[in-house]
Amino acid sequence: MARRRRVRAPTLGRVLATLALPLWVAMSVAGEAQASEVRMTSRSIGEGYMVRLPGPEGQLVGRRRLAQYVNLGVFGILPPKESDQLRRDPEDGQLQVVASMRLRHDFGTFTRRASGQAADLIESLDGRQIDMMYGYLEGQSIARFFDFKLGRQFEMSGLDFYVFDGAWLRARTPAHVAVEIFGGQQVDGTAVFGFPTFELDGTQGTPADDSHSPMVGAAFALDAVKFADARFAYRRTWSPASINDSIPDVGGTSGVGTVVNQEFVTGQVALRLAKGKLSPFGSARYNLGVSRLDDLSAGVWWAMTEKHTIRAYYLRTIPSFDLDSIFNVFALEPFEDVRVVYQVRTGPRWTVYSRFQGRFFHASPTGELDTEPTERVAFGGGGGGGAELRTRRFGMRLDGYGLGGEGGIRTGGSVDTRTHVLYDRIALDARMYGLYYKDDFTEDREGYSISLQTGTNVRLGHGVYLNLLAEEIFTPYYKGAFRAFASLSVDGAFRVGQR
């Protein structure tokens, strides 16, 4: 079967239409906008270096990347409710529009084309140069109880890390419970403007890649409760046959069948006890698609005194994938983590900390092959520590760590400093990183590296910053490895309308 490119090239018209819609809606609702604040930010980030590939071939490949962001925000769209107010009372409701777009290109080189199932898809991803990171109209406290977002939204919660085009609505009740519903189309490879972090779903390389996937969800959350935050949510993403009837299925039949791609239930709780000195927190996600608890974490943050704090938590995770992927079938065992961080502010300028991390991997006999694992539980972990100094114009951070067990040995240390000079308009950075590693599987994967970095962050004008960073790496394998990084950031704001 001939493979098709999964991603359609965006047109200028679609770009403009996507941007214009939330703005048009906002302005229509707002009527005569007064004193709206418009904020625009652009950032251009470039980096370049050469990499010598490990191995006896030692080929050199170039890495040159450019990313440009344009962010737009229009805040305070609704005018004050009373004529004598300088600005609108937040309780009276407010609208804002925020958007972020990214243009990126990788000018790097590779040694070959991709092969097999991945080839077409990976190459089509290279052609995706415009990302719509987010862009939505947001209403806060509309009619004093209702919040909403309309447009492309980025969600990071116990449910997952995902982006969708659609609507999110929340109604707050007097009973300190907020009810949320949300829905739209999940952003994946079919979106006109992509989001760079969508995970491929296991249908890659087949026409099913073009399936549209609606998403719906609902949640209950505590609202305005001083000592607790809690949220319980449900989300389902599926590919219905009714809207994908023109896509041929694997067997050549017309129309792919309805399948569920993701279905989760989550709960998350965070408490504030003892006037904020004790903060237990936890979250759990049950993956209905594979019928198991695939993410669980619980911990506590305790400020024992004003200077001493300790944070400890446990997490249990089973890697999970889109239900279209067979990878779920193989991921059977969780890994469990125990982490502890202890921090002391030894003085007004110095803070020191230590950290322990232990991870336990489990294995079980395979079903049909009846192969016994060499060890039922494998350990990987270690610890580290560091200190931070902050004075009037100088900041320094020292870190050291060592990890062993599963994966091998990794140990290292670092020094990061920043010094402000010339009216605080120039920051000078000096960093040094040292690293030693030894693979537990592959004897030849052993080495060390020391990298020295110097850089500067220059304020060129009102909201205009230039960041330059150069690095030289010393290893037994390279004569030298020079790397350069630059970013230019322009941030500006102005008001529209009269106050």
Added chain:
Amino acid sequence: MMSRRAERGLSGRHLGWALLWCCVFALGLYGDEAASKLSGPRANRAQTTTAPMGRSPTVVGGGNKPRARGETPSTAGVMHGPRRRGTAVYPAQDIPIRFNHGKHLLRGMDCAQCHTGIDASRRAADNNFPGGKVCDSCHTAQHPKPADVDANCSLCHTAVDDKNRVTAGLRAPRPLLVFNHELHERAGSDCEDCHGDMSKVRLATRLQLPDEQDCLTCHDGFGATDACSACHPTEASGRLQLRAIDDRSMPALVPRDDNSWGAAHDLAFVEDHAHISKANPKLCESCHDETFCIDCHAGSIRPMRIHSGDYINVHALDARAQTQNCQSCHRTQSFCLGCHERLGFGAEEGGAFAVGGSLSFHPDGWAGPPGMPQTHAHAAQRNMAACASCHTEDSCLACHATSKGPVAGLGANPHGARFRDSARCNALATRNRRVCLKCHAPGDAALDCL
């Protein structure tokens, strides 16, 4: 040998780099005072002002000791100020007063006539509301009320009971802000520069107080300092205080009392923040917007301490141990796979990364026909994400698909024990039968679980 070893010995370039680095480091470590001198009087002028005769200089932000503003660079990217409007710093007020600024100004009154202490006010916490006696200077004396004068509380007070007693007083919690009226007045600011045109205002509330954008009009880093600590209270270390105010938009987990012990990030926070943010994303949203998250999680900004130095040679170890969750920033089936595929790792027979090569990711006995050692099965059980960074489903189907499946395999059953008819089998088959059909042919008896 991992790769061609470089010639040993320090070159001039190495020494040059080391010298440059040491200079920058030494400037910071030993030259804080020198850096202050390099920063010159202009920066100081932005933060302090010329002291009148006999008075010590006033530092904007309160207190008379210089504030720590040093910061350690956490990423290569630039972090400078919020990209959204900040959360309001003014707590909710309750002003049970009837008042009309416009009418008073129309009579030619000056602001300081009522706000009598404003010229000398140096702290945002100062109570600059006019007291009742100030009103008495024009209105009938009521504070205290002479015996021969009738009470007229309801002229100004809105909370008055049937017995003409005031039942509620003014409540204006101190804002989470550093502000010095005296300094601003001496710098030439007028009241309306920050508070707007009061001639149209009846009762002034916190909505007449300036927001961040108003402040940044003058505090642009040139005319006046734009350091965060100029307006926002900081601890001695320079870290912004996170004590929240009585604001509904702030998450409950941020302490609202006198201490903020539990709210500040510790130094290892970046390594562990994922599950804290899952438990309470509202806490994160109170200070950070999406851009802050996406900067790293969408791959353009690389935190230097996370991927330090020669990380490209070490990342394989971290991927196997899942020390950091690679998937939180990188997609295994596009970012990882794309690079591995196109650099030929594992593809070339006889290459260093191929099976049996000196740098092969898989040791002997990793996989083979049924009856051979199957070490890979246990690695996949516990960390499938690492497999997916190099392999597509084709690799698995070659052996695990049934012999009559769409891709004919060896029929090696990967399901754990008691999978058939289990809740997990039913959950998957009910929701997505398409994935079953990747290994099983239609009509396969194994599909009869439903």
